[in-house]
Amino acid sequence: MENKNRQIRILVSKVGLDGHDRGIKVIAYALRDAGMEVIYTDLHQTPDQVALAALQEGVDIVGLSILSGSHLSLCKRVWEKMSEYGCSEIPIVLGGVIPETDIPILEKMGIKKVFLPGTSLQVIVEAIRKLVMTSSKLSVS
């Protein structure tokens, strides 16, 4: 039985060509302060690189940040790649400049939660904890 209190491993990544990393850095620090193990990738990750990293690092959850407007195309690709690599059960969360009208579309692409500008760090940390707890990866075999 998996230890539900073990440290959460999260991959935090900027996918696509967007270089705005203030939000993702602040979140990375907050997640680390909350006791999670944060794997922080370089900028300009392709969807393929994100999916591979998620698989190889054996993470519990993936966090993406996109402020360039390309979230629909890129999230779809990430999800397709993760399915291809057999790790589509890993939940994905997304932050950035996302029009609210796109949220239902993103939810159909494996994005479990979208954090809009102004969301508090506390809310994000709690939401990530909850998602990891309820995700199939930690379910008792």
Add this chain to the structure above:
Amino acid sequence: MRNDKSKEIERVKKSWEEEILKPALKKLNVEESPNKYYSPLDLKDFNFLEKVGFPGDYPFTSNIYPSIPPGITPRRGGGYIGSGKGLVRAGSYAGYGTPEDTRDYYSRMASLGSKAGPNLAFDLPTQLGYDSDDPRAFGEVGMTGVAIDTLRDFEIIYEAFKGDMEIDKIASNWTINAPAIIIIAMYAALAEKRGIPLNKLRGTPQNDILKEYIARGNYIFPIKNGLRLTRDTFAYCTQNIPKLNIISICGYHMREAGATAEQVLAFVLSNSSEYIKLGLEAGLDIDVLSHHFTWLSFGGSMNFFNEIALSRAARRMWAKIMRERFKAKDKRSCILRSLMWAQSGEICTTRQRPLNNLCRSILGGIASVLSGGAAEGGMGFPFDEPLGLGHSLEGWQLHLDAARIIGHETKINEVMDPLAGSYYVENLTDKIEKGAWEIMERIEKMGGMKIAIENGFPQREIARSAHEFQKDVESGKRKIVGVNCFTDENEIEVLPQRTAGHPYDPEKRVTAEIRQIADLDKVKKERDNETVEGCLKRLEEAAEDDAVNLVLPVKEAVEAYASVGEICSTLRNVFGTYKAPGIF
């Protein structure tokens, strides 16, 4: 101030604290006063000529110019550049979709009365040196700006600039950095094709690669190679396109990324020193170099007086650096040539109750005028900035009218630097200057900005400041209206009626990638591919020798319709790519 006067004021201050302030605080039931008060005691050794002087004269604290026409706004058509009669500044930052889409946008703006040249926003694939058909460009073509693959794309955009808006009559702005050498080469090639002499061209490429490594993230090559390309553009442009500005050094992005006022001031001036050194090492004259340097802005915040003090400190510090460190002889070389001073900062806008961003902008506009700028320069973008890409025409209307009201209805801009001599503002200016010098000294001890960036120093400082800022927001120590306070269900969301239609056609944006890829394919089929291959080979050889100026080899490739991706690929083969240091 004379010692006896100072002693007298100190005596009165002490008795004021005991007899007036303390009882008042007791009534308010607080230990410490929520307000500060400044007096001559805070400016004891104030030397006016040394610290402030007169506008347009060393040390330029009050203003870089001795006089400014009223109501001038830096971005809108209708603002005149000082030395060019009738020459109109580049317009507001815009661009999307394919070159045709952007050309049509600018044509539409011209039909609505704009006389401004293009202020081009490029898409991320272009900024990062990828063609629109590159797998890495997927989903991103034409999104954050216009897609540029070959010279053909430049030619198409500039179809909107002919006749009385020909390129020798307007100024262009290009927000391009890592591949700036390509865009500059394209503009020169375009001019030659149109028979316009290069010495008539005006404009500003942003060309500030150091801030990309520090905060903006649109880098390609390792730092030393990025700087080599910058050096090459400096040398070529000062010699061949003498009226072109060669750089727009930015604090804006570092501030938005989280830098404090002192940090952004230190980082900008350190970057600027690095660029001056670069130009001097290339054999350029200090006065020629500096007359072609411009600065974008230092970003902003809602800390009203801080921003004004920052602007004054910045002008004074750069003047000192140019005169004392770089021994500039011409007084005009000591000018921090910027049109944007105090601002409210995009980072301070909120997605919640977005119309409030107009109020924030207005405060920035007022601070801007008080700090020596024009109203619009301090106002950032229209209120809908946090809602997505592009701004509505309604947003622009409100934005411009606010700038016009500040510029024409108030009398704020009739006096230059009205806060000069204020006990508080002079004290604050000194304080920010001191804080910035301390950071700059640390950078100097590391060996300069290039090494500091390689070590991750400014990046980590900025991330740390951003983290502190966010913690303050979460704790409520830093209040943001509509975000962490005044958010209960009785507050009302107010939005304007949309009647004008978005200036960017959303349908065009959706199909931009497919159209651009098809057009690029056509160019690649119709050009002489053998010539292109030859040009790229010569470019590769030239790139291997650090002493060779790459502008002409790039220009040659560009004229043969080699693509941005092909040119950058060639350079990547020689230079490699940048690897960022970690954040922890």
